[in-house]
Amino acid sequence: MIPTDFEDVAQQVATGRLARQSIQGLLQEAHDRYRENREGLQAHYIPALGHADPEHFALSMAHVGGSVFEVGDCGHEFSLQSISKMFVFALAVQHLGRDEVRERIGVNNTGLPFNSVMAIELNEGRPMNAMVNAGAIATTELVPGEGPEDKWVAIHRGLSDFAGRELQLDAEVYASESAANERNKALGRLLKSYGRILGDPEAAVDVYTRQCSLRITTRDLAVMGATLADGGVNPVTGVRVLDADTCRDTLAAVAASGLYERSGDWMFEIGIPAKSGVSGGIVAVAPGKGALGAFSPRLDSAGNSVRGQLAVGHLSRTLGLNLFASAPERWSVPER
Ligand code: GLN
Numbered sequence: 001m002i003p004t005d006f007e008d009v010a011q012q013v014a015t016g017r018l019a020r021q022s023i024q025g026l027l028q029e030a031h032d033r034y035r036e037n038r039e040g041l042q043a044h045y046i047p048a049l050g051h052a053d054p055e056h057f058a059l060s061m062a063h064v065g066g067s068v069f070e071v072g073d074c075g076h077e078f079s080l081q082s083i084s085k086m087f088v089f090a091l092a093v094q095h096l097g098r099d100e101v102r103e104r105i106g107v108n109n110t111g112l113p114f115n116s117v118m119a120i121e122l123n124e125g126r127p128m129n130a131m132v133n134a135g136a137i138a139t140t141e142l143v144p145g146e147g148p149e150d151k152w153v154a155i156h157r158g159l160s161d162f163a164g165r166e167l168q169l170d171a172e173v174y175a176s177e178s179a180a181n182e183r184n185k186a187l188g189r190l191l192k193s194y195g196r197i198l199g200d201p202e203a204a205v206d207v208y209t210r211q212c213s214l215r216i217t218t219r220d221l222a223v224m225g226a227t228l229a230d231g232g233v234n235p236v237t238g239v240r241v242l243d244a245d246t247c248r249d250t251l252a253a254v255a256a257s258g259l260y261e262r263s264g265d266w267m268f269e270i271g272i273p274a275k276s277g278v279s280g281g282i283v284a285v286a287p288g289k290g291a292l293g294a295f296s297p298r299l300d301s302a303g304n305s306v307r308g309q310l311a312v313g314h315l316s317r318t319l320g321l322n323l324f325a326s327a328p329e330r331w332s333v334p335e336r
Contacts (some may be wrong), residue, residue: 009243013231015288016318018063026318027059027071030311030327035072040298040306043278046175052078052279052297054149059311060218061319062226063290068219078295079173081277082131082303084159084211085139086258087224088129090250091158092142094242098249101142104196105135107253114260114303115183117190125194131257131275133208134187136195139206148203153210162224164237167214167240173279174213181209187296216281218293225283225291252286262302270313270320282308287320 001072044050058072074219084090093101106128114132143158145151160166188201197204216224227234228251232242242250259266265272270326274284278295282305292315294308316322 004146006198011248011303012286013111014246016320018286018289023061023063023067023069023319024071026315027061027069028234028319029199030314031059031071033161034307034310035141037307037310038298040300042297043303045297046173046177046278046324048170048173049079049279049297050121051261054297056280057296058218058294059315060184060222060293061290061315062219062222062235062293062319064226064235064288065232066077068222068236070219072218072293073084073295074218076295077170077217078279078281078297079170079212079277080167080214080216081212081279082130082133082283083133083216083221083275083277083281083283084155084214085136086228086250086254086275087159087162087281088136088143088155088211089146089247090141090228090242091155092130093249094246095144096142099141101130104285105130105139107256108263109257109263111261115187117183120190121196122185125191125196125280127191127196129253129257131254131288132260133184134191137184137188137201137204137208138191140204141197141199148199148207151208152210155268156214158241159211159214161234161239161241162227163216163220164234164239165220167216169210170215174210177209177213178206181205184208201310206326208311212277218281221283221293221295222291223293225285225293225333228291229285229287229291244297247287259304266309270309271324272316274312276304276308278303280305282310282312284312284316284321286316286319286323289319289321292321 112119117330231244258275296307
């Protein structure tokens with residue numbers, strides 16, 4: 001653990017403004033640039049995802065000022081999949097507090113793929129973070145509610161608040177994944193054996209499968225992400241979904257593990273916290289500025305949308321979102 005002494009020290013906030021206001025034009029530029037890219041393969045291990053049209057490509061951005069910009073197949077709905085993990089983590093931190101969630105789940109990267117069994121074994125049963133399947137399955141127990149049904153209601157309501165509309169379950173994806181998720185059930189049982197799941201592990205996996213099956217658009221992703229960029233208030237509806245500290249903690253956990261074992265490379269190249277899902281979605285959050293939602297089904301070998309990564313990377317540069325980039329304030333000195 002990192003030693004800290006923050007108890008009586010208020011959090012000050014200093015984020016920059018968006019460097020350029022021509023968001024619509026820059027979204028279009030990114031879309032044009034990558035729409036011919038056909039690298040990667042859509043996920044097939046969940047049979048319903050194999051039926052997706054691999055040509056779909058959509059980009060959205062929600063600004064913390066409340067405007068939303070979109071290009072491409074923005075009306076197309078797809079399943080939320082792993083992107084749900086960061087928002088359910090946020091609900092758990094909001095409900096139980098950061099220390100308890102950190103103790104039960106963790107906020108460090110496993111260095112291993114999203115569905116790894118080894119990651120549990122190597123860490124004495126601790127799932128390590130909520131952005132991989134094991135951690136996400138355990139996190140479903142940490143949201144408010146008595147049993148799995150109540151917890152599902154809280155998750156459904158919470159994720160809908162992030163989006164600013166009532167999200168619907170994709171019955172086909174839910175049935176398809178439920179019939180093909182032996183591995184997640186195995187993760188659930190292993191976590192139970194280590195005492196990291198207290199209730200019925202199959203019920204925890206079922207709640208997790210439902211949250212993964214919610215239908216969203218890139219616009220929803222952008223608005224959900226922008227709620228985390230906006231101190232916990234949905235910038236479109238004006239509803240407070242979370243406390244600002246919970247947003248900060250969620251984005252820190254996402255920065256460490258949102259792109260699984262490629263998260264370090266992601267931060268090195270793109271420089272903003274982002275979460276991907278196997279249906280081809282990516283949400284990327286620029287604190288104090290807004291969020292990008294991307295969708296395109298073809299994935300790389302780690303399960304991340306190829307076009308989505310390229311487009312978000314491009315936009316991070318052109319919109320000036322990279323958290324680590326700076327330019328000298330006072331001196332005009334040539335670059336080395
Ligand atoms: N529902 C998927 C699974 O459990 C989510 C994985 C993902 O999006 N990476 O495998």
